Amino acid sequence: MLTNTEENYIKAIYHLSVDNKTVRTNAISEVMNTTAASVSDMLKKLSDKSYIHYEKYQGVSLTKKGKTEALQVVRKHRLWEVFLVEKLRFNWDEVHEIAEQLEHIQSKLLIERLDDFLGNPTSDPHGDPIPNAKGEMPVLRQVLLSELDVNGKAKVIGMKEHSPAFLQYLDKLGISIGSAVKVMDRVLFDASVELKVNDKKTMVVSHEVAKNILVSPID
Amino acid sequence: MLTNTEENYIKAIYHLSVDNKTVRTNAISEVMNTTAASVSDMLKKLSDKSYIHYEKYQGVSLTKKGKTEALQVVRKHRLWEVFLVEKLRFNWDEVHEIAEQLEHIQSKLLIERLDDFLGNPTSDPHGDPIPNAKGEMPVLRQVLLSELDVNGKAKVIGMKEHSPAFLQYLDKLGISIGSAVKVMDRVLFDASVELKVNDKKTMVVSHEVAKNILVSPID
DNA sequence: AAATAAGTTTAGACTTATCTTAATTTGCAA
DNA sequence: TTGCAAATTAAGATAAGTCTAAACTTATTT
Ligand SMILES: [Mn+2]
Ligand SMILES: [Mn+2]
Ligand SMILES: [Mn+2]
Ligand SMILES: [Mn+2]
DSSP states (O other), X not given: OXXXXXXXXXXXXXXXXXXXXXXXXXXXXXXXXXOHHHHHHHHHHHHHTTSEEEOTTSOXXXXXXXHHHHHHHHHHHHHHHHIIIIITOOOTTXXXXXXXXXXXXXXXXXXXXXXXXXXXXXXXXXXOBOOOTTSOOOOOOOEEGGGOOTTOEEEEEEESOOOHHHHXXXXXXXXXXXXXXXXXXXXXXXXXXXXXXXXXXXXXXXXXXXXXXXXXXXX | OOOHHHHHHHHHHHHHOSSSOOBOHHHHHHHHTSOHHHHHHHHHHHHHTTSEEEOTTSOEEEOHHHHHHHHHHHHHHXXXXXXXXXXXXXXXXXXXXXXXXXXXOOOHHHHHHHHHHTTOOSBOTTSOBOOOTTSOOOOOOOEEGGGOOTTOEEEEEEESOOOHHHHHHHHXXXXXXXXXXXXXXXXXXXOOEEEEETTTEEEEEOHHHHTTEEEEEEO
C-alpha cells in the first residue's frame, strides 16, 4: 500500500494538474514544503510503482492508477469534511487539518458506509466536488452569481468575461476562482449584489459584473 | 507528542495492568508481537518521557501521565467503535481494526464533538466502559445473568461463586470474564437460561448457575 | 552456595522512510 | 551558443522501529 506521504504527494500532483500540463518538480516541492531534491527522490519511487509518468527534467503526470488513487484520497478528505461540518457541527474553516489525518484511514467499507450515512453528498463544505466510489467527479451545478438567491452560498468556478479590465477589477475586489461567496442582499433598483467573499470582506458588485461570474452553489 | 507505536505500547501496558501488579517485558512483547529486546528499547524511551515507572528487571507500571494518555486512547478507540456500530451500521465484530487506526487521530475537539454526537455513551459495542474526557471510568451497571431480559446482551464481568467446581464448569462451557452473552430464551418451568456465548455457541444453563454470573448489560 | 533456568537488558546493527546540502547535469530562451 | 534556472544525483543525516546475539539479573533447584 501507499504510505501517508506517498498519498500526499499523489494528491498534490493531482491538485497541481489543473490543465493537462505536466507538473513540475519545483511546484510540488512548494506545496509539499520540501526541497526539489526530496521531490525527485519521491518521483522516482512513485514512478517505479507506476503511479506517475515520469521523464526526467520534463515534469510528471499521474497514470490511470495514480489518478484513481488520488481521487480516492480526495474523496475521503471531502467526505470526512462533510461529516465534520454536517454531523459534528464544525465550522467549514476548522475541518481541513482533521480531514488531512482522516483521509489516510484505510478501509473501503468504512468510506462507503460514511458516504451513505452522509446521504451521498456531491460536494464538500467548501463547494468542492466529491468523486464517487469509482473516482468519477460529479458534474457541478453551475449558475451565474447574478442568479444566486439571497443568502445563497457558492464557490466561484470561472468567469464568462475574460478581458483584462474585468479580471483586474476582480483581482482588486479579491475575487478569484475558488473564492467562497455569499449573497448578502440584492438591490431591487439595479440588481446590484451585496457579497461576502471568503467569509470576510463585504462588497457590492453591479449586475453586469455578477452575470459574468460563474459559481457553483453550496447547499 | 506520542507516535502511534508509543500510544499502542502504552495502551498495551494499560490493558495488561489488570491488578496493580507490575507488567512484565515478555507480556508486552507477546501482545505487541515483537521481541523482548524491542520492548526493552521502548520501555527506556517511555521511561525517559516519564510515561512509565521503570526499574530494570522489575517490570513497569504507568505513571499518572501515562495512565491519562492510555485512557485517552482507549476512550477514542471505544467512541469510534460506537460510531461505527451505531451510525455506520457495522457489526460489533467488524469494528476493531478500523478503530485501531481511528484511535490515533489527534484532535481534542473532534473527540469531544464525537462524544456528544453519540450521546455520551458509557460503554462500547463490546460492553467495555468508555472513560470520560477526564479519564474517569464510568461505574458499570451490573446485574445477574439470571435477571437479564430475553434478547438482552451483556458482558460477563465476574462470578459470585468461586468454588473450583463452578469455575471448572464455566470453563467447560466456554464462559469467562469478558465473554459476550445473549439471552436467547428463558424456560418458564425452571428459569433455565438459553444463552449464546461470544456470538457462537448456544447452550442452556440452570437458574442456579445464571444467578452466580455477574454481567454488565450492553444497550 | 552453586547451578540452572527463565526473564530481561545491552550492544550493535539493520531497515524503511524521508530529508538535506552540495555538486552536477540538462533544457531552453535570449 | 551560451548562460541560467530547473532538475537530478551523490552522499549522507536523521528518526523510528526492529532484530540477533551476548551478557546480565533474579528466582528456583539441587
Ligand atoms: Mn480540505
Ligand atoms: Mn474541502
Ligand atoms: Mn476494539
Ligand atoms: Mn471494544
